[in-house]
Structure formats: structure tokens, C-alpha cells
Amino acid sequence: MGWVQVPCRQETHIGAAAGDLLLQDARGDFSAWKGQAQCVYLDPPFMTGEEFFLRMRVGEKGWETGKNPLVLPAYSDQFESKDVYLSLLRAALENAKMLLNETGSLFLHLDTRMAAYARILCDEIFGENNFVNEIIWAYQSGGRSMKRFSRKHDVILFYRKSRRQYFDITAVPLPRSENRSNHMRRCVDENGRSYRTIQSGGKTYTYYDDEPVYPGDVWADVSHLQQKDPQRTGYDTQKPMALLSRIILCSTRPGDLVADLFGGSGTTAAAAAHHGRRYLSADLSAAALTVCRKRLLNTALTLTAPTQKLQNARMEADFIPGIAFHDVHLADYDPGPNVPIRGLDAVDQWSVGFYQDGVFRSQSNAARRRQSPALPDLLQLPQLRGTPAILIADIYGNRSVWLQEET
Numbered sequence: 001m002g003w004v005q006v007p008c009r010q011e012t013h014i015g016a017a018a019g020d021l022l023l024q025d026a027r028g029d030f031s032a033w034k035g036q037a038q039c040v041y042l043d044p045p046f047m048t049g050e051e052f053f054l055r056m057r058v059g060e061k062g063w064e065t066g067k068n069p070l071v072l073p074a075y076s077d078q079f080e081s082k083d084v085y086l087s088l089l090r091a092a093l094e095n096a097k098m099l100l101n102e103t104g105s106l107f108l109h110l111d112t113r114m115a116a117y118a119r120i121l122c123d124e125i126f127g128e129n130n131f132v133n134e135i136i137w138a139y140q141s142g143g144r145s146m147k148r149f150s151r152k153h154d155v156i157l158f159y160r161k162s163r164r165q166y167f168d169i170t171a172v173p174l175p176r177s178e179n180r181s182n183h184m185r186r187c188v189d190e191n192g193r194s195y196r197t198i199q200s201g202g203k204t205y206t207y208y209d210d211e212p213v214y215p216g217d218v219w220a221d222v223s224h225l226q227q228k229d230p231q232r233t234g235y236d237t238q239k240p241m242a243l244l245s246r247i248i249l250c251s252t253r254p255g256d257l258v259a260d261l262f263g264g265s266g267t268t269a270a271a272a273a274h275h276g277r278r279y280l281s282a283d284l285s286a287a288a289l290t291v292c293r294k295r296l297l298n299t300a301l302t303l304t305a306p307t308q309k310l311q312n313a314r315m316e317a318d319f320i321p322g323i324a325f326h327d328v329h330l331a332d333y334d335p336g337p338n339v340p341i342r343g344l345d346a347v348d349q350w351s352v353g354f355y356q357d358g359v360f361r362s363q364s365n366a367a368r369r370r371q372s373p374a375l376p377d378l379l380q381l382p383q384l385r386g387t388p389a390i391l392i393a394d395i396y397g398n399r400s401v402w403l404q405e406e407t
């Protein structure tokens with residue numbers, strides 16, 4: 001029996017933490033979440049003038065070796081002028097303020113190009129009194145310059161929505177480093193606890209070795225993603241989970257909503273879900289959503305992004321009815337003409353579920369990953385009421401939903 005494509009505007013699946021992924025402009029309408037976010041992290045384009053890409057691994061071999069990835073455009077960081085750039089930033093910041101509740105926090109991630117302008121914008125939108133920190137994220141990666149001091153930091157502007165802000169630095173302790181306290185006198189108290197003391201300004205300061213220390217506003221302990229880092233998704237400008245974990249843990253409690261309007265590969269959403277927070281992640285790039293969807297397949301999510309009909313595409317699957325579960329075997333996929341790779345190598349993720357009125361409810365998912373480069377071609381669909389459907393997310397960033405052809 002054949003399968004036909006149907007239009008789909010939304011997809012949902014169940015899991016542990018709940019979140020929304022949207023194919024939407026950061027300047028768009030987010031009023032459905034008004035006042036609900038505890039933390040908004042924004043990592044917009046930096047006005048570098050560059051184009052950025054997604055390096056998508058292809059097929060079992062490609063996933064095993066990382067060789068010959070398909071390079072897809074992800075987003076352009078080119079703006080006609082500074083004013084055009086700043087108008088995007090202004091609209092996104094206004095949305096961020098609208099999304100935050102009264103105890104919420106904003107983190108705006110930039111580099112030295114636009115940070116000064118952004119600081120003035122944030123002062124205007126959030127109020128100078130609500131400025132909390134200019135965090136410097138210092139790293140070692142990238143090239144070195146002999147013409148100037150190498151630029152080795154990003155800037156994260158931290159604002160609160162109001163004086164009622166929630167902030168818990170004890171949620172982000174650092175291991176006490178040996179070298180930092182080497183210059184202090186080392187002692188042991190009557191209970192056998194080791195501590196260090198230092199005199200300064202006529203006072204004696206005591207630090208117990210087993211007590212945590214907390215980060216200052218220069219974060220040099222969070223490393224950029226290394227070339228072979230297992231976190232890497234292939235999406236340019238992906239940020240490390242450790243950076244987002246620190247931001248989320250100090251500014252939110254479990255169950256809170258964390259929003260990111262330039263979500264990219266979904267690092268914020270993945271870190272939020274990992275720490276038991278809900279997430280809202282929006283991005284304009286379909287490539288970003290493909291990566292993000294895969295990172296979050298184990299969480300409860302609603303993905304709002306209309307599918308586009310793939311002209312002359314074809315999908316073949318065998319649907320074998322069972323008693324409690326149906327077996328669905330993916331046999332072939334052809335995304336249509338003018339593409340270099342077809343067949344199951346062109347499939348990055350697929351799901352089986354039920355379809356109704358433009359919504360696909362996923363019940364079971366399979367995706368290629370580094371740990372499992374081969375794509376499982378058999379999924380089970382529980383015997384529930386509804387129209388069985390298959391969702392294919394291919395290596396070109398297309399999502400399509402298929403129903404069995406009526407005979």
C-alpha cells in the first residue's frame with residue numbers, strides 16, 4: 001500500500017520535561033507565554049558579516065567517521081546596517097521583557113562588536129537599575145593574532161526584570177582550585193577540617209577547603225566546544241551545555257520556563273530539559289529546528305512549524321497490524337529530484353504516531369546519533385484510536401508527514 005504526504009502544522013510527543021519549539025522570528029508574537037518565563041537567554045547573530053552552516057552527517061558510515069558531511073546553510077549573519085541589526089535586537093529584547101515574570105532574568109550573549117550598543121538598549125528597555133552583571137566568558141579556542149591582542153571573550157549582559165529577582169548563586173558552586181589558594185596559610189581546625197587564612201586590610205579571612213566557591217563575573221572555566229566534543233551537533237555557533245547550565249541553575253527552579261528566541265541547535269532547551277525546567281525555543285532556521293528536535297526527542301515537546309509539500313517525494317513503509325502494537329518498517333525514502341543523496345541514508349530521524357487536523361502525535365522515534373549511527377528501520381505503534389502516520393525528518397532539513405493511501 002502506498003503512502004501520501006499530508007500538510008502538518010504541529011507535532012507533539014510525550015516525555016519527561018515539557019517544551020515548545022517554534023519556527024518563528026524572534027520579533028514575532030510570543031504573547032501566549034506572556035509573564036511565564038523565569039529566564040530568557042538570547043544568543044542572536046553577532047553581526048559578524050558571515051554565513052553559518054549545519055554540517056549534517058550522512059548514513060551509518062558518515063555518523064561513524066564524521067567524514068564528508070552534507071553542508072547546509074543554517075543562517076546569515078549579514079545585516080544592511082547597524083540600525084537594521086539593532087532594530088532586530090530591540091524587538092527581541094522587548095519580547096524577552098514581555099515573556100519574563102517579575103522575578104525573572106535576562107542573559108544577552110554577544111561579542112565585542114555589538115555589546116556596547118546592546119548595553120544601552122538593555123538599559124533603556126529593562127532600566128539601568130536592573131543591570132546585574134556584564135559577564136565575560138573567556139576561552140582559549142580560535143586563532144591568535146599578532147596585530148592586536150587576540151579576542152578571546154564573549155560578553156553576556158545580565159539584567160533582572162525587577163528588584164524581586166530570583167537568583168541563587170549557591171546552585172552553581174565551583175570546585176575550589178588548589179592554585180588559587182596556594183598563597184594562603186594552610187591550617188587544620190579542631191574537627192580536622194582543613195582551611196586557609198589570609199590577612200587583608202587588618203582583617204583575617206578564613207576559607208574552608210570543603211566549602212564551595214562561587215563564580216565571579218569572569219567565566220574562564222567553561223570551555224568552548226572542542227572539535228571532537230561529543231556535544232557537537234554540526235550547527236555552527238553552538239554553545240556549550242555547561243554555559244547554559246550555569247545560567248539556568250542560578251536563575252531558575254525546577255519546573256520553571258526558560259526561553260530562547262534565537263534557539264539555534266537547542267542548547268538552551270536541552271540544558272533546561274536536563275535540569276528539569278520547561279523550555280521555549282524559537283528560531284527562523286529550519287536546519288536549527290531539525291537539530292533541536294533531535295536533541296529533545298526524549299522530552300515532551302510541541303513543535304510548531306508547518307511542513308512544506310516535497311514535490312515528487314516518495315516514502316515506502318510496511319505497516320504490519322498486530323494485537324497490542326503495529327510494526328512499522330521503513331523501506332525507502334526519496335526526497336525528490338535535485339538532491340545528491342536518496343534512500344534511507346537521506347533520513348536523519350523518523351517517527352510513527354497518529355495524525356489529526358494538521359497535528360502529528362508521535363508515539364515512537366528513531367534518529368541517527370553518534371552512539372547509534374545505524375537508523376533503526378522498525379518502530380512499533382501502539383493500537384490506539386487515530387490515523388496512523390509517519391514523520392520523516394531528512395538530512396536536508398525537510399519534515400514530511402505521510403498517511404496510508406486510501407484504497
Ligand SMILES: C[S@@+](CC[C@H](N)C(=O)[O-])C[C@H]1O[C@@H](n2cnc3c(N)ncnc32)[C@H](O)[C@@H]1O
Binds near residue numbers: 043044237261
Ligand atoms: C548564535 S546562533 C544561536 C546558537 C545557539 N545558542 C546554540 O547553542 O546552538 C543564532 C541563531 O539565531 C537565529 N536567527 C537569526 N535571526 C533570527 C530571527 N530574526 N529570529 C529568530 N532566530 C533568528 C539563527 O538561525 C541562529 O540559529
